[in-house]
Amino acid sequence: xxxxxxxxxxxxxxxFNETKLFxxxxxxxxxxxxxxxxEFVITDNTGPGPNAKHQLLxxxxxxxxxxxxxxxxxxxxNGGLNYxxxxxxxxxxxxxxxxxxNKSMFEISETDSYQNDCPxxxxxxxxxxxxxxxxxxxxxxxxxxxxxxxxxx
Numbered sequence: 273x274x275x276x277x278x279x280x281x282x283x284x285x286x287x288f289n290e291t292k293l294f295x296x297x298x299x300x301x302x303x304x305x306x307x308x309x310x311e312f313v314i315t316d317n318t319g320p321g322p323n324a325k326h327q328l329l330x331x332x333x334x335x336x337x338x339x340x341x342x343x344x345x346x347x348x349x350n351g352g353l354n355y356x357x358x359x360x361x362x363x364x365x366x367x368x369x370x371x372x373x374n375k376s377m378f379e380i381s382e383t384d385s386y387q388n389d390c391p392x393x394x395x396x397x398x399x400x401x402x403x404x405x406x407x408x409x410x411x412x413x414x415x416x417x418x419x420x421x422x423x424x425x
Contacts, residue, residue, distance in 0.1 A: 273310050274310060275310045275311070275312065275409055275416070275418050276310065276311045276312070276418070276419070276420075276421070277311075277312045277314065277392065277407050277418050277419070277420040277421070278311065278312070278313045278314065278420070278421050278422075278423050279314045279394075279407075279420050279421070279422050279423070280313075280314060280315050280316070280422075280423060280424070280425070281422050281423070281424050282316075283303075283314050283315070283316065283317045284403070284422055286317055286319070287317075287359065287361075287394075287396045287403055287405065288398065288403050290319055290320070290361070290396075291361050291363070291396055291397075291398035291403060292398065294326055294361070294363075295363065296328060296363045296364065297326040297327060297328060297331075297363065298326055298327060298328070298329065298330060298331035298360055298361050298362065298363060299319070299320050299324070299326055299331060299360065299361050300320055300324075300331050300333055300358065300359050300360025300361060300396075301317055301318035301319050301320055301321070301333055301338060301358075301359060301360075302317065302318050302333070302338045302341070302342060302355060302356075302357070302358055302359070303316075303317050303355070303356040303357045303358065303359055303392055303394065304316040304317060304318070304341075304342060304345050304353050304354065304355060304356060305353055305354075305356050306352055306353055306354070306356075307356070312356055312392060312409075314356060314392075315353055316345055316353065317359060318333075318337070318338050318341040318342075320333050320334060320337075321333060321334025321335075321336070321337025321338055322334060322337060323336070323337065324337075328363075328364070329364070331360050331361070333358075333360075342354065342355050354387075355386065355387070355388060355391075356388070356391065356392050357377075357380075357388070357391040357392030357393055357394070358376075358377065358380070358391065358392075358393050358394075359393070359394040359395075359396060360373075360394075360395065360396070361395070361396045361397065361398070362395050362396070362397050363397065363398065365397070366397065366406075367395040367396060367397045367404050367405050367406035368395060368406050369393060369395060369406070369408060369415065373393060373395070374410075374415060377391055377393050377408075377410040377415070378410055378413065380410070381410045381411065389411070390409055390410060390411040391409075391410055392407065392408065392409055392410075392418075393407075393408045393409075393410065394406070394407050394408075395408075405420070407419070407420045
């Protein structure tokens with residue numbers, strides 16, 4: 273099956289602004305949107321939250337903050353928008369998942385409370401005034417790189 277990811281331009285702007293804000297420390301958050309068949313539409317994302325931990329080669333999001341944002345957007349959309357996955361930066365590396373990223377994402381795909389058996393992961397790298405991103409799906413114990421399309425409403 274062929275999967276497609278659509279990313280709203282404001283989400284891309286958020287990636288750029290967050291990478292600029294945290295410089296050489298990793299940052300990130302969650303991806304929010306909806307899925308129709310094999311198409312994922314990322315309409316929103318969160319930042320890291322005030323209690324997130326940012327380090328050179330490690331990031332832990334503020335779970336309570338991100339969960340509250342997901343619930344808020346879920347309610348505002350009457351249940352139309354929900355958690356799709358995670359995003360974070362690799363300021364010094366390529367926009368590809370590390371072994372720890374893979375482990376975390378496979379755990380998410382197998383954890384019932386996430387209600388998402390095929391989470392997305394976006395890795396962002398800022399270089400000068402541009403960003404490059406890698407988009408991945410975790411499904412059936414496999415990771416697959418996906419192409420993405422930036423859209424406006």
